[in-house]
Amino acid sequence: MKYFFRLFCAAALAVLSVPAQYLNPPRGLNKVTERVYAATGYALGNVIYVLTDKSIVVVDTTESPAAAQATFDEMRKISSLPVSYVVYTHFHGDHINGATVFKGEGTKIIAQRQHTEELAKYVMLSGYNTRLNAIQFGSALPAEKRGARLAMDPRQPGVRGYIRPDIFFDDEYRFEEGGVKFELYHTLGETFDHLMVWIPQERVLLPGDLFYESFPMLASPMKPDRPVLGWAASLDRMRKLHAAYLVPSHTRPQVGEAEIDNILVNYGRAIHWVHDETVKRVNQGMPLERIRDEVKLPADLAVLPYLQPGYGTVLWSVNGIYKEYTGWYDFNPADLNPGSKAALSRALMEASGGSAAILKRAGRETNSQLALELADVVLGAEPDNREAHAMRAAALEKLGEAAKNTVERNVYLVAAQEEKAKLTTVR
Ligand SMILES: [Zn+2]
Structure with missing residues (x-):
């Protein structure tokens, strides 16, 4: 033994x-x-x-x-x-x-x-x-x-x-x-x-x-x-x-x-910490985006091998605890009865002179999340834009390969694979 x-x-x-x-x-x-x-x-x-x-x-x-x-x-x-x-x-x-x-x-x-x-x-x-x-x-x-x-x-x-x-x-x-x-x-x-x-x-x-x-x-x-x-x-x-x-x-x-x-x-301790720190900020009226940024494990817990984000993550827990206790409304009235994303995308593209400017900006973006969001703006208005699909696929692939979390990895890589499949049908 x-x-x-x-x-x-x-x-x-x-x-x-x-x-x-x-x-x-x-x-x-x-x-x-x-x-x-x-x-x-x-x-x-x-x-x-x-x-x-x-x-x-x-x-x-x-x-x-x-x-x-x-x-x-x-x-x-x-x-x-x-x-x-x-x-x-x-x-x-x-x-x-x-x-x-x-x-x-x-x-x-x-x-x-x-x-x-x-x-x-x-x-x-x-x-x-x-x-x-x-x-x-x-x-x-x-x-x-x-x-x-x-x-x-x-x-x-x-x-x-x-x-x-x-x-x-x-x-x-x-x-x-x-x-x-x-x-x-x-x-x-x-x-x-x-x-x-x-x-x-x-x-x-x-x-x-x-x-x-x-x-x-x-x-x-x-x-x-x-x-x-x-x-x-x-x-x-x-x-x-x-x-x-x-x-x-x-x-x-x-x-x-x-x-x-x-x-x-x-x-x-880790579960209590994430729970309590989230609830504290909910009561302070903090928006979810900021709570997500602020709630981290204490340093002595964050280094423990069995508290690494291989399956669950602190950030996802904050999302879940916030939603469990409050509702889906984020206190931004723009999100209470949101308009169509496609209409917003079209307006943004119109203001920036078309998809080319946004795609150019996305093309030099090193933050894969931001590149993904920019590609989404273009696809919101032009669902068949081939370059935007290619950029989206590349950003998803990078996010997936960089993910420490095994679920996150799959979510990104499955989406990347679906994007690549679309590239063969979109002209
Ligand atoms: Zn199980």
């Missing part, structure tokens, strides 16, 4: 400077304790196996039955016991869509009560969600270009290995299986139906998505509001358990009571 930990630390140091690598940990079945194994790197989500004396308990199932099967094939080299329970830590696809692989005759599936309602909302928006997942996970990009990635293509109807749970609970659910006690607690975080699993005798805590090695996705650009303060409260609750092993459903397991406590304190 000691050798494993040392290896672990060496690997951690090697990738310190590249946050995205945390999100794609090495593929393998990691032995955490005599009873607990974590399959990482097979898919976006991990599968966690708990060996009891008479069965296997599975926590989370990845987004793909094929990936789940690959992890199970490895686990089968260690144990041939049946699967008694599958636990969904929350309703997101990367946790529930591999379940069929584990379902045997007596297998029971457990989720928090709100699972059904949350999933129903997701299904109601399935057209939207298919599109957002394809963008968020860069499905149309060549594999080597993708940032965050799935082990399946959300645009294909394909196989979904989801199975409806048999057991639901409200606040907590305890059971004993093969001499091992399991405690499940409803803990708000990425979703409203989120739960964590505590295995006291192993001192192993399975936090689902309450912790992963990135600044947390407190507000996803394309997804509904998340309970930010509830998430921070969940971290306080996790600390009280004094776990010796923290085995999340993304990224690698963490080991050592002191180190884990440190991580949980810092993760909670």
Whole structure:
């Protein structure tokens, strides 16, 4: 075991400077304790196996039955016991869509009560969600270009290995299986139906998505509001358990009571900080644009490897917290009932003597964001302007290549690819 930990630390140091690598940990079945194994790197989500004396308990199932099967094939080299329970830590696809692989005759599936309602909302928006997942996970990009990635293509109807749970609970659910006690607690975080699993005798805590090695996705650009303060409260609750092993459903397991406590304190502090600093400025009447500029993590938190913006970002969190508590109006009356962007673009072009002047200005712009915005002005008035499309594609490509965030990277690069495709049709 000691050798494993040392290896672990060496690997951690090697990738310190590249946050995205945390999100794609090495593929393998990691032995955490005599009873607990974590399959990482097979898919976006991990599968966690708990060996009891008479069965296997599975926590989370990845987004793909094929990936789940690959992890199970490895686990089968260690144990041939049946699967008694599958636990969904929350309703997101990367946790529930591999379940069929584990379902045997007596297998029971457990989720928090709100699972059904949350999933129903997701299904109601399935057209939207298919599109957002394809963008968020860069499905149309060549594999080597993708940032965050799935082990399946959300645009294909394909196989979904989801199975409806048999057991639901409200606040907590305890059971004993093969001499091992399991405690499940409803803990708000990425979703409203989120739960964590505590295995006291192993001192192993399975936090689902309450912790992963990135600044947390407190507000996803394309997804509904998340309970930010509830998430921070969940971290306080996790600390009280004094776990010796923290085995999340993304990224690698963490080991050592002191180190884990440190991580949980810092993760909670970071969430509280961004929340409180945003709320303070909302009350001061500050516009969102300025709040976004001002709210940064304190220096001691900003350097921590597990608070790098590989998945969530501080800026996106500020946007989300602002919107969650206020509304969509930014207190600029020009934005209350905005006119058409095309009309504004046409007026700007008229005033500047046509698209040529704006394109020339965009052409010497080194700030890719500004170049993108200038190209947008031209395209607002002249949707078929080839030069503007080419500039837009180039700016998006640069933004994507420079992005530290794996979702941001995909959003820009997918859009760049779409722009390039338009270039072949626009004359
Ligand atoms: Zn997840």
